[in-house]
Structure formats: C-alpha cells, structure tokens
Amino acid sequence: MEDVYRLREVSFNRVLTIPALNIPGGSLFLVSGPSGSGKTTFLKLLNNLIACDRGEILYRGRDILSIDPVKLRRKAVMVSHSPYIFPGTVYDNILLVFNFNRKEIVSQEKIEKMLSHFGLDGFLSRQTNKLSGGEKQRLGLVRALLLESETILLDEPTAALDEENSRTVYNYLNNWVQEGGRSVIMVSHDVSLAGRYTDGTMILDKGQIVELRQEGYARERTAVD
C-alpha cells in the first residue's frame, strides 16, 4: 500500500529532526520515547498544526503544503493527549465534530454501539462536566473514530486508562486498521503493551530517531489479546 506519510530532512525548531521516514498506509505506527523527545511535535507536524522549518512532508504522495490545511486535517484527524471536551452532552460533542467536518452525523445506533465498545454505555445524553478523566479520554477517541477519517493521529490515547481499557483501545485500533485499511499513528509511552499491536515503531530521544523498527509490516495482521 502507498505510504501514508513520507518525511524528508524535516526539522522543527531544534525540537525534532527526522532525516527520512516512510510510514506505509494501512498500518498502526507507534511513536515512543521519553518526555520532551518531540513525539507530540511529530504528530502536530503531520496534522499541519505547526509547520516544519525545513524539509518536506508528503501525505499520500502530495506535499502537505499543497493540500488545503483544513481538508488535510479532515483526512488525518488528531486527538490530543488530554482531549478538550466541549461543554454540553456527549452527543453534543459528537455532533460538533461532525459539524466541524461538514459531515452528516452517523446514526444514533452506531454512536451508541461505539460508546458501548469503549465502556461508555448509556452516556449519550450525559453532561460532559460529569465525566472522569478516563471517560473524557475515551470520548475524545470515540468522537474522532466516528468520523472514519483515512488516518488518525493519537497522542497518548491510553494515558488516563487502566490496562484493560487500554487493551480495548488497542484492539479496536488494530481491527480498524485491518478492516478499514486506515492508518493509525500513535504516540505512547507504553511500548511493551502498545508495541504488541503495531506494525512499526519509532523511538525518539531529544528530537532524534534512536530506533526505527518496521519489521511488523511483513507479518500477517491478527487480533492480539
């Protein structure tokens, strides 16, 4: 499958330097490393939330500078480390992100099914100011996944979750990539658990790539327990 992202000689503000990187489409790619190593900066560059000082980033073969920035973000949606949850109900939040994307909202049945899968059963009309940290993180993930974008960029999607909920998230993402042919690029500290689900891993330290493993692309994708 065509590379979802290609980076060449990319650098940002002495925070991050990527000499060359290809991320194949239809894969789950993990970015890890200590705090301050440039992981979030990396995702923001891919989402075009910030611009690199030099180098080029290609999204599906096209320089991201030649793509309308808002359209690019609708193709490669990003969820931050602590997703901002809008005031109102859970449903209001989901409706709002569909409005952002100028898309017709999916059926209530589909929303409830997704909420239920992430342990938010019956939360549709719940006020978001009553949600716990973990519930907010899962809502942030659910509202982005429901958009069914080509690519999703996740910054520490399981940071506020216990191991069981983390497995649920990783399994869902694994299936999402496998069945939908979509791409997931995910930042996580938890290489031991997250690494079991991913096709490739990049370890950053002080803004440099210290390790790049992409052997997973050769393996037959299977669900992991």
Add this chain to the structure above:
Amino acid sequence: MSELQSIEIWRMAASYFFLVLVLLMSHFLKLGRGNEFWVSALRMTIQLVLAGYLLDLVFRQQHVLVSLLVLFAMQGFALVTIYGRLKGKIGHRLKNMLAPALFVGTTLPLAYFMIVVIAADPWYAPRYFIPIAGMTVGNSMTGITLGTERLAQAFCSGRARIEESLMLGASPRAAAGNYLSDAFNAAVIPTVNSMLGMGIIFLPGMMTGQILAGVSPLNSIKYQIVIMMCILGSVGLTVYLIIQLGFRSFFNDRAQLLEEAD
C-alpha cells in the same frame, strides 16, 4: 417653547460652589484627594471653553473639509485611547486591524445618517455632523475596546479548545466559533442596555440638552431615537469588523494557530 435662558458669568461661577462643597467634604473625610478634584474641574472648564470656541469657529466655516477633519481627528484620538487601554493585552497583528474597523465602522453609519436619516443640507453641516460624529465615535470606541479585549482573552484562555477543534478538522472560523459571538455580545450589550433604560430610568444627555435649549420634547425624542439607531449601527458594525478581521490575526495562512498573540 421659550428660548434658552443665557447663564451670566457670575451665575456660572456660582456653580463652582458645588466643587467647594466636595473639596470641604474631602477635607473633613481626610481623603487626600483635594488636588484631584480641583484639577479635574479646572481641566473640564478649560477643555470645554476651548471646545466651545473651536466649535463656534467650525460651525461658521461650513466647509466639507473642516467637518471631515474634525471626524478624522475624533477617530485618531479614539484610536490613541484604544491603543492605550489595550496596551500589552493584544499583539500587533490584532492592533493593526483596529484602525480600519473603527474608520469604516463609524464613517459608513455616519454617512448614512447624515444623507438618508437627517438629510441635512449640506450633508456635512457641522451643527449636525460634529455632535453626531462624536457620539458614534465615542460609543464605538468603547465597543471596539470591549470586543477586542474579550477576543484576545478568549484566544489566550481558550487555546486548548481552539487547537483541539483544528485538529479535528474545524476551519479557523468554526474553531473560534463561540468566542466570536461572545466578544460581539460583550461589546454590544452595554449599548443595548442603555437603550432599554432610556426614557424611563434616565433621560439621555443630548435630549436633556435639546429640551433645555427650548426644543419640544416630542421633537427631541425623534432626534434621540435616530441617534440611538445610528450609535447601535456604528457600534455593531465596528465590533463586527474587528471580530471578523481580528480573529484571522490569530491564525496564519496555513490555518495554524499562532504561538503568540502577535
């Protein structure tokens, strides 16, 4: 209605009795603000005397350039006041939008008012043009300051919300969404509130002045109504323009939220 009764100089001087009264109260209460009171009263007197002579001169000129010059001077002084009040609170990109917003937002409603509503002859007749320009510019100055301040605060405290919205595919306008309407409301509500209380809670200064000058109350309310409409239009347009021009100053052409306000 009878003509306005002229105030003789000695009677005008007698009004300073109230200043003396306040100075005495300040002294007995040991406020230590005596200087502030008499300096304010002195400044008010000098400023008004100068304004009176200047307006008298301008009214006798009846020249389009003189009327426009006075308008531009008012807009210029208003801008200096706005810059002073917003100093350190906004970046230079937003600051650059203040002048076009204030200029267009006050000039267009004023032109409409003079040509269509009042239908003054000539349209720049200083007797109408200058007081009305003062009221529209003054009110718009307050509105634009409030709106800009609110907008800058929103982009500072609401950064996480705006950034998350962008990540999720929102356009800059959609990401700024509620903050724009909040800023508009905050800026226009004082004008709307003053309209609500007008005629019941207080009589506006202009109307009071006209009544004192011998104009029938029925005629003076007509003026007050059309002027309030002009002020509302001017405040609304000025604030709308600063919000529309201003929110873009927080983003670059790649729809990225800029790091600093400037």
